[in-house]
Amino acid sequence: MKHITIDDIAKEAGVSKATVSRVLSRPNLVKEQTREQILSVIQKYSYIPNVFAQALAGLPTKNIGFVVDEFPNNFYIDLADGIDGIITARKYTLQVMSSLWDPERELQGIRSMIINRAAGVLLAPSSPDCEAVDLLKRSKIPFVLLNCRTGDPDISCVSCDNYQGGALMAEYVKKLAFEQMVILPVADHQTVLDRIAGFEDHINIKAVKPILSSSAKTYQDGYRIAQFIAETYHLAEKKTCMFVANDYVAVGVIAKLLELGIAIPSQVAVAGFDDIRISAMCRIPLTTVSQSVCDMGRIAAEILLDRIMQNKTAPVKHLIEPRLVIRESA
Amino acid sequence: MKHITIDDIAKEAGVSKATVSRVLSRPNLVKEQTREQILSVIQKYSYIPNVFAQALAGLPTKNIGFVVDEFPNNFYIDLADGIDGIITARKYTLQVMSSLWDPERELQGIRSMIINRAAGVLLAPSSPDCEAVDLLKRSKIPFVLLNCRTGDPDISCVSCDNYQGGALMAEYVKKLAFEQMVILPVADHQTVLDRIAGFEDHINIKAVKPILSSSAKTYQDGYRIAQFIAETYHLAEKKTCMFVANDYVAVGVIAKLLELGIAIPSQVAVAGFDDIRISAMCRIPLTTVSQSVCDMGRIAAEILLDRIMQNKTAPVKHLIEPRLVIRESA
DNA sequence: CTGTTAGCGCATTCAC
DNA sequence: GTGAATGCGCTAACAG
16 A cells, blocks of 8 residues: 655646645645645545655654653643643644653653654653753753753743642641641652642641651552551551642552551541542542642643744743642541 | 764765665674774764654654543553553654544544554554544554454454453352342443443343443443432342442442442442452442453553564454452442 | 665755 | 755665
């Protein structure tokens, strides 16, 4: 099944391929009559230009790259959903790649996007100043960072106002009655640090006991670490309030706490962050902070597309408003 | 930042570009000494061939297309995860597209893959004989269908043995004590039909009351429909066992049932299918059938890659063994 | 073993 | 308005 080319169309229509090309790119440069005629031939053979030839001839591609940490990450899913909506509506195509939290793979992903001459790149970076971002800057390909905040004035980025989200939760939680406050960070990510900073700045209670440098990332991690926390902080005796900086971990913590016979929220109140799908459906529906990740994807995609089409040339930094979601766990 | 080309390398190395090209594709055709020398120049400039030029010159691309219904679908996530692992290990790239359950969009997605000359395509089709599959066949691009079973001997496909899974659940469930059996189908998908067929063929109990043509697909749908079911089948009075053909819906059903004050599993036992992430973490951990979707993605990707590289030319149909997972809900 | 040549399919000057 | 010519970067014969 040989693909038909612009030459075939030109021959059939009795014109030169230059004219056919014009009909496709700048139709108004062609006399209406011949244009209509060529168009009909194109229709007849359902001719579609070869993207590689176009790209080689200098046209920008229509695919945008997207690099995330890992697919099973709830975050990615909603992000992809939002991005997809915007992207495909404008006939762009999405190329995805996972870094699996490995900076080397992350870098490799960006390289792949550059090699494939992506028109633009969306990246949820491991850190705002990782090598991948650096490479991206040098490549001159338009890009926007997701779930990340940076001071670099040349970089567009969109993220939730995590600090504000932490503050929101603190304001809510400090009205609750409890004897001690435990903060469980998750990973070392900027977003997490911001959440906790916002929380600590507004909780203004001396009894705060942050557990430092936890590397809990998943449900399983939360489940595992909960036992340790319960013992160390005597959760069974002291009424406590716990702020877990990410829902996925929080759900695991809750599961274990329940197993240990600790009542939630009466004995231990648990507050999360993210409002992932599970949060509303788990054992004890989670009180958390929502950051409409889907919007984040949508907005980032829009910013990127604007930059690609040169509509807007100035980098934009967008902060998404967090929203407190009160359910049963706290 | 002008990209350097094969000519630059050739010039710098004092050879013709044909030789450079050979070093990259069939190094053993080049004398070791010159090869080393050229390689060092390539290193020095970190030269990477332009994929478009390569494609235009006839080389197959290194990207494979993946069309799913929608990103938020739990199924997609695990699939993508499995596929990604195989694909990127072999330096292939993944291009994704969502159909949003719309056959027209599905078709458009496949068109996009064809236009971009995907080396191969993975498709979780709305139906085994939808237009998209047809187009794919005509395009001569290697492809394999996911989560789908077809009699067409030319088509490779991999799916769970849904019939067997249904049977498995039936065998387990029929040992339980209950007065009536209710089956809740979800959507009209082939996989669902298979599950129910397997279940019905092995439950051999007259009191089976299948609810016909339910279009429940999501948690919300399950939540909504549960009320109706509870009333219609007097769940509060009659001990019943319920088979919901998909976990996402089942979790919703359970949530509503609990709200209605119906005890699970003592009053109503609920069995699901899929074993999605939420199943283990929801209100009442779900008894369900697991089909290791990640493996499904992995296997499909492997089959596809084999076909692309011509290692295996015969279409293969792979059935994944389902596994009963007994938790609390039944 | 290596260089020369001829496309691959298209966009784009530049003439007419 | 339209056509002829050139180049995009690379691969694959075909010679030498």
